[in-house]
Amino acid sequence: MTTRWLTAEEQRAWRAYMAASLLLEDAIDRQLQQDAGMPHLYYSILSVLSECPERRLRMTDLAERLKITRSRLTYAVTRLEKDGMLRREACRYDKRGSVAALTDEGFAVLERAAPGHVETVRSSLFDRLSEEQVGQLEEISAAIAQGLQEDGARAAADEVPWRRRSSTACS
Amino acid sequence: MTTRWLTAEEQRAWRAYMAASLLLEDAIDRQLQQDAGMPHLYYSILSVLSECPERRLRMTDLAERLKITRSRLTYAVTRLEKDGMLRREACRYDKRGSVAALTDEGFAVLERAAPGHVETVRSSLFDRLSEEQVGQLEEISAAIAQGLQEDGARAAADEVPWRRRSSTACS
């Protein structure tokens, strides 16, 4: 199969997207590092926890929500725990499991950092977009994310085909 | 000033965007690591060089095009040079300067890796979007990138106001 190269328009879109996503992540990381002393991912961990029932969540679920690897999460949680932002607890149902629980201090830090963070997201992103574009961005992003998650699932299911999920024998 | 929190729609867009950009970068990095033995950024360096006159470019210009810090580039170029993908040359006009020049081997590696890379970009991104959405993505990205670059420039100009760029005395 001969390569389906990118059209001129696709190239422009791809390059613009690359530049934008790099610059945006950079701006946000810098702001949070300045004002909260942690990179964006770490802030997101606290943020997700803060919205969970009882402000706690299993490691795997947390990793899944944030779309990061478990090992990356382990490292981040270790640091956040050292800093007192959260605590690791044993899971009551599954002795293998480990649960990250936001501490009061973690919640306080989050509350203090949130306004600055939102302001950065707003001024870097939403202030530059029309209302219509916000909707477009959501749809585009959702389409991409959905596709890639399916891919991931498919790949996981396919790897090492020996006696795999014997669902209604699909040759 | 009270915080302008994100609306429900903005939150959805923001989360979808975050997920998509993480997943996309991951997918691309994984593919390139597999097939070309280097992460996306390193591939991009070769790619940019390959399109320059004489396949060479000054470090600072390269960093500027890729929107990365000089120090990050230095590290990457050092590795790529070790691997024989490019060579560092002295700049003829400016003795401080250093120029990265793509080697034939680097070019060959790039050519070999390009089809797989394009296929990944296509299947992860463009295959999921309508033609209209490609245009929207470009506009959205361009708006964000432009805004953030201006911010960067403004910040650089503002820092340490003592006797700065004495353009037509503003304030």
Add this chain to the structure above:
DNA sequence: GGGGCTTGGTTCAAGTTTGAAACAAACCTA
């Protein structure tokens, strides 16, 4: 033409990410 700032680039230490390997608990299934 000698300070003093700016620019181009690298270096260094500290922090983060990656992927593979290790472990242990849970889940089959013969």
Add this chain to the structure above:
DNA sequence: TAGGTTTGTTTCAAACTTGAACCAAGCCCC
């Protein structure tokens, strides 16, 4: 119920990124 697989998490080494500090070489300007 023992043995083999899967699942949840951590560990480890190697690779990468960050930001501040550094070193030259250019630039200015009195």
